[in-house]
Amino acid sequence: MTIETPAVGRRTVLGAAVGAAALTSGPALAAAPPDILVGAVYPLSGNAAPIGNDARVALETAAAIINGHHDVPMLLGQGGGLPALGGAKIKLIFADSQNSPQIAQSEAERLITQDKVVAIIGSYTSATAVTISQICNRYEVPYISAENSAPSLSEQGLTWFFRPSPTDIAYQASTPSLAVEAARLRAANADVLMPSSYTNDAILLVRSMHNVGYTPKAIMAQDAGFIDPAFIAAVGPLAEGVMSRSSYASDAEKTRPAIPKVNALYKSGTKGKDLDDLSAREFTALQVLADAINRAGSTKNTALQAALKTTDIPGNQTIMPWKGIKFDATGQNILGNPVIQQYQHGAWHTIFPADVATADAIWTVGT
Amino acid sequence: MTGAAAHTIETRRRTQLLVGAGLLVGLIILPVLIPSPYWRGLMVLVLLYAGLSQGWNVLGGYCGQISLGHALYFGLGAYTSTLLFTRLGIPPTIGLFAGGALGGAAALLVGWPCFRLSGHYYAIATLVFGLIGLLLVENWDWVGAAEGITIPFRQQSWIDLQFRIAVLPFDYAMLAYAALAWLVAWLVEGSRWGFYWRAVKDDSIASRSLGVRVFPSKMAAAAISGAITGVGGALYAQYIGFIDPPSTFGLSLSVLIALPAVVGGVGTLWGPLLGAAVLIPVQQISIAKLGGAAGGVDLMIYGGLILVLALVRPQGLISLFGIRGAAGDAVVENG
Amino acid sequence: MTASLIIQVAIGGLLMGLIYALVAAGLSLIFGLMNIVNFAHGELLMVAMYAALLLHDHLHVGLLLQLPIVAALLFGVGVAIYRGLISRALGVRFNSGMVQIFITFGLSIFLVGLAQFMFGSDFRTLNDGAISTATVAWGQIVLPVSQIAAGGVCLLAFAALALISRTEFGRALEATREDRDAVALIGIDRDHIFSLGWGIGAATVGIAGVMLASFYYIAPSVGTSFAVIAYITVALGGFGSLLGALVAGLVVGLVEALTALFIDPSLKEIGIFALYVLVLMVRPRGLFGRQ
Numbered sequence: 001m002t003i004e005t006p007a008v009g010r011r012t013v014l015g016a017a018v019g020a021a022a023l024t025s026g027p028a029l030a031a032a033p034p035d036i037l038v039g040a041v042y043p044l045s046g047n048a049a050p051i052g053n054d055a056r057v058a059l060e061t062a063a064a065i066i067n068g069h070h071d072v073p074m075l076l077g078q079g080g081g082l083p084a085l086g087g088a089k090i091k092l093i094f095a096d097s098q099n100s101p102q103i104a105q106s107e108a109e110r111l112i113t114q115d116k117v118v119a120i121i122g123s124y125t126s127a128t129a130v131t132i133s134q135i136c137n138r139y140e141v142p143y144i145s146a147e148n149s150a151p152s153l154s155e156q157g158l159t160w161f162f163r164p165s166p167t168d169i170a171y172q173a174s175t176p177s178l179a180v181e182a183a184r185l186r187a188a189n190a191d192v193l194m195p196s197s198y199t200n201d202a203i204l205l206v207r208s209m210h211n212v213g214y215t216p217k218a219i220m221a222q223d224a225g226f227i228d229p230a231f232i233a234a235v236g237p238l239a240e241g242v243m244s245r246s247s248y249a250s251d252a253e254k255t256r257p258a259i260p261k262v263n264a265l266y267k268s269g270t271k272g273k274d275l276d277d278l279s280a281r282e283f284t285a286l287q288v289l290a291d292a293i294n295r296a297g298s299t300k301n302t303a304l305q306a307a308l309k310t311t312d313i314p315g316n317q318t319i320m321p322w323k324g325i326k327f328d329a330t331g332q333n334i335l336g337n338p339v340i341q342q343y344q345h346g347a348w349h350t351i352f353p354a355d356v357a358t359a360d361a362i363w364t365v366g367t
Numbered sequence: 368m369t370g371a372a373a374h375t376i377e378t379r380r381r382t383q384l385l386v387g388a389g390l391l392v393g394l395i396i397l398p399v400l401i402p403s404p405y406w407r408g409l410m411v412l413v414l415l416y417a418g419l420s421q422g423w424n425v426l427g428g429y430c431g432q433i434s435l436g437h438a439l440y441f442g443l444g445a446y447t448s449t450l451l452f453t454r455l456g457i458p459p460t461i462g463l464f465a466g467g468a469l470g471g472a473a474a475l476l477v478g479w480p481c482f483r484l485s486g487h488y489y490a491i492a493t494l495v496f497g498l499i500g501l502l503l504v505e506n507w508d509w510v511g512a513a514e515g516i517t518i519p520f521r522q523q524s525w526i527d528l529q530f531r532i533a534v535l536p537f538d539y540a541m542l543a544y545a546a547l548a549w550l551v552a553w554l555v556e557g558s559r560w561g562f563y564w565r566a567v568k569d570d571s572i573a574s575r576s577l578g579v580r581v582f583p584s585k586m587a588a589a590a591i592s593g594a595i596t597g598v599g600g601a602l603y604a605q606y607i608g609f610i611d612p613p614s615t616f617g618l619s620l621s622v623l624i625a626l627p628a629v630v631g632g633v634g635t636l637w638g639p640l641l642g643a644a645v646l647i648p649v650q651q652i653s654i655a656k657l658g659g660a661a662g663g664v665d666l667m668i669y670g671g672l673i674l675v676l677a678l679v680r681p682q683g684l685i686s687l688f689g690i691r692g693a694a695g696d697a698v699v700e701n702g
Numbered sequence: 703m704t705a706s707l708i709i710q711v712a713i714g715g716l717l718m719g720l721i722y723a724l725v726a727a728g729l730s731l732i733f734g735l736m737n738i739v740n741f742a743h744g745e746l747l748m749v750a751m752y753a754a755l756l757l758h759d760h761l762h763v764g765l766l767l768q769l770p771i772v773a774a775l776l777f778g779v780g781v782a783i784y785r786g787l788i789s790r791a792l793g794v795r796f797n798s799g800m801v802q803i804f805i806t807f808g809l810s811i812f813l814v815g816l817a818q819f820m821f822g823s824d825f826r827t828l829n830d831g832a833i834s835t836a837t838v839a840w841g842q843i844v845l846p847v848s849q850i851a852a853g854g855v856c857l858l859a860f861a862a863l864a865l866i867s868r869t870e871f872g873r874a875l876e877a878t879r880e881d882r883d884a885v886a887l888i889g890i891d892r893d894h895i896f897s898l899g900w901g902i903g904a905a906t907v908g909i910a911g912v913m914l915a916s917f918y919y920i921a922p923s924v925g926t927s928f929a930v931i932a933y934i935t936v937a938l939g940g941f942g943s944l945l946g947a948l949v950a951g952l953v954v955g956l957v958e959a960l961t962a963l964f965i966d967p968s969l970k971e972i973g974i975f976a977l978y979v980l981v982l983m984v985r986p987r988g989l990f991g992r993q
Binding site (some may be wrong): 044045046047049050051052180183184186187191199200203205206210211212213228230233234236 | 704707710711714715815818822824825826827829837839844846849876917918919921922924955958959961963967970
Binding site (some may be wrong): 044045095096098100101102103105106107109110113116124127130131138139150152156157359 | 403404405408409411439514515517519522531533564603607608609610611613614651654655663665666
């Protein structure tokens with residue numbers, strides 16, 4: 001729930017202030033278009049809350065760029081609201097799912113029926129994404145799944161479901177100790193390790209592997225916890241050489257000129273964090289939605305759905321290293337190709353595919 | 368027991384039945400008066416937890432066995448009816464009975480080793496059995512493991528308990544559930560079993576000398592309690608349309624099932640409903656009002672409320688109405 | 703599967719077991735004294751971990767100094783919880799068992815919320831340079847210094863608890879445990895003993911928390927999984943038994959590690975649970991509990 005004053009109230013105050021000036025400046029200001037309300041459901045408390053709170057900043061950054069005047073070289077980066085709707089501004093309303101499918105469902109229902117949001121963005125975990133997408137489908141409100149990657153979601157036959165990012169899987173329950181896993185890995189002496197886990201387990205796993213003296217030739221992680229900046233902060237040099245699948249390439253600024261400005265804005269919002277795979281996808285989700293609302297020229301649900309279905313954004317108009325964004329019939333982006341990154345000398349570098357790569361792969365892990 | 372005392376009890380029970388019927392009529396009308404789906408959804412949850420907690424109350428309240436593992440029976444009910452529906456196409460209106468049966472059977476299985484334990488040993492043992500269920504389901508691929516099961520929407524149907532906008536029909540489905548759970552509690556409260564349970568709760572050694580067979584009477588309470596909880600799990604699954612291990616077998620759910628009865632008044636007919644009507648809205652509204660803004664404040668309010676209520680109203684909110692728990696007086700002497 | 707792997711895993715399990723044991727010892731002490739299970743025990747561990755983190759990050763206090771400071775702080779927290787909440791709960795004449803359980807449950811939810819409100823929900827880590835990442839190798843067996851240190855400190859804490867139980871205070875503690883009401887007749891202030899008991903119980907968790915913080919992540923909800931293991935450990939060892947907590951903690955750590963090694967890492971808790979159910983059948987009041 002937002003803590004800002006409601007949009008109507010703010011406009012009323014504005015209207016009163018403008019009223020006095022209207023005699024000289026004419027009627028143009030009086031017709032400020034209404035804000036466009038967009039719901040965002042994320043885990044803002046509990047174990048997954050760090051992700052949710054970063055998502056909030058990423059979405060707020062996107063809204064600030066679209067609404068304000070930051071002049072970022074990307075689609076809708078010129079700012080000033082949505083041109084086709086007379087400069088209407090995007091207003092985000094956040095809700096806490098507490099990572100519970102039931103709470104996610106009732107909060108999505110509240111956003112749709114009480115706050116009358118035109119679309120919902122969410123929600124990190126697949127359990128919450130399932131219930132939100134079902135509710136959105138029933139109320140016929142578009143749901144943009146920003147970062148969840150479970151393939152099953154786009155196989156439900158939901159016509160109001162849109163997912164700009166590529167799919168993969170990531171889940172592991174959290175446990176107090178991963179020392180044995182690490183010892184087993186050492187015994188198996190696997191050359192390549194392909195872990196897939198949330199941040200807390202990623203930290204424990206890499207530390208435990210170091211503790212038992214296990215160094216695989218390569219760690220090829222499935223993003224999630226491994227690309228969380230908290231992971232790097234926690235394991236420091238132990239992350240050297242870790243490779244991860246990622247949707248985002250922070251070093252792709254040559255071909256994605258918007259990255260430096262977007263990252264700077266995000267960094268000031270998070271007090272020092274850089275954009276990562278998840279936050280970049282969340283940022284892009286709002287950009288995709290705003291573009292669709294703009295092309296629809298209205299906030300009517302069917303117009304918005306039709307506009308989303310005809311989305312066609314070239315990759316260089318986004319901050320993602322993808323070819324672009326274009327949805328198939330299931331709402332899945334068909335131009336979203338992931339990249340592979342490696343943590344080298346204290347930073348993530350893209351090593352694949354070649355056209356956006358900035359470094360060569362190094363085949364040792366740890367220091 | 369003198370004839371006059373028996374007569375008073377009979378009158379009181381009849382009054383309760385009348386109050387129950389009146390309330391039922393009121394609750395049938397209520398959702399029509401609140402057009403907002405969000406508030407109707409809140410009512411669904413209140414009634415669900417009223418029913419679940421009434422089920423818990425049979426074992427925890429009347430029989431005095433504090434279970435912290437009721438999520439096990441809830442999860443079994445949810446998974447049973449869901450799997451019957453998604454794998455075999457058996458409608459959940461039938462599946463919920465299977466879920467209830469399995470919940471009851473599981474409660475008997477847990478009760479068998481645990482009823483020899485007293486006090487906190489029993490509470491911890493039920494907690495562990497709940498976690499065993501969670502762990503097994505999380506690792507069992509055939510039931511979806513950690514990913515859970517999505518229940519596909521087929522068509523609008525009362526038989527399948529599927530509705531495009533589910534809140535209003537589920538207001539009535541959950542109302543029926545809560546009312547039946549209440550009726551079961553009303554029936555057992557007045558039965559020979561109810562008498563046995565109160566005797567067991569107050570002093571199981573003394574009750575044994577009175578000829579109460581302690582173990583079988585505890586098992587009966589467990590079976591009824593587990594069955595009511597299992598049915599609730601099946602209804603929940605159908606309402607949410609998605610189940611996964613933490614949301615149906617988790618420890619926090621076990622606590623959430625017990626809390627309304629504790630806050631409202633354990634061992635009373637109205638405690639679970641009253642507790643649910645206070646706790647669930649506080650929890651959901653504090654999430655809605657504060658969850659998106661100030662991290663953690665919603666949890667502080669919810670936790671603080673439980674703490675304060677348990678402290679200042681140990682006999683439950685129901686005591687505000689001058690009603691005491693079934694075994695209240697005897698416990699005072701023990702304390 | 704080599705012998706060195708099994709030894710490696712077993713030692714790792716025992717070291718973790720010492721931490722489980724110390725967390726359980728605090729819980730067991732409080733239970734033995736006044737028949738109360740503290741369901742906010744995991745959150746006390748979390749508070750201790752954040753305290754260690756703040757001391758390290760803002761005041762540059764090293765590990766050795768963190769121990770007494772955090773122990774003293776947690777002692778105060780324990781006394782405050784007793785004075786503010788538990789002593790009132792003990793006075794409740796209705797449902798007092800249930801009231802105690804749910805007061806501490808409410809407290810645990812409240813503390814998680816408070817931690818999130820104050821420190822945010824990010825995963826934090828205390829990088830104490832050398833200690834956090836150093837390892838010692840012995841042939842094929844490699845062990846982290848931080849966990850060896852943690853195990854050592856836990857053993858020392860157990861020794862201290864054993865010493866306390868031999869002092870006059872310890873005897874008063876024992877007497878209060880034996881007969882809560884009779885001690886008043888011989889001039890022991892029951893309330894005073896109880897609050898000291900809570901203080902010591904919480905300080906014990908404080909020490910475990912400091913050692914855990916040196917190699918584990920820190921987050922508002924970090925206490926939950928440790929608390930569950932602590933309940934099982936205490937029930938296994940027998941409520942109120944110090945020796946029981948130590949033995950059961952080591953057994954739990956070992957069984958967890960070996961289950962993960964021989965069966966499957968994702969099923970490691972099953973080993974603990976199965977052991978618990980087994981003991982439950984044979985000795986309902988735990989290995990060292992009075993039957």
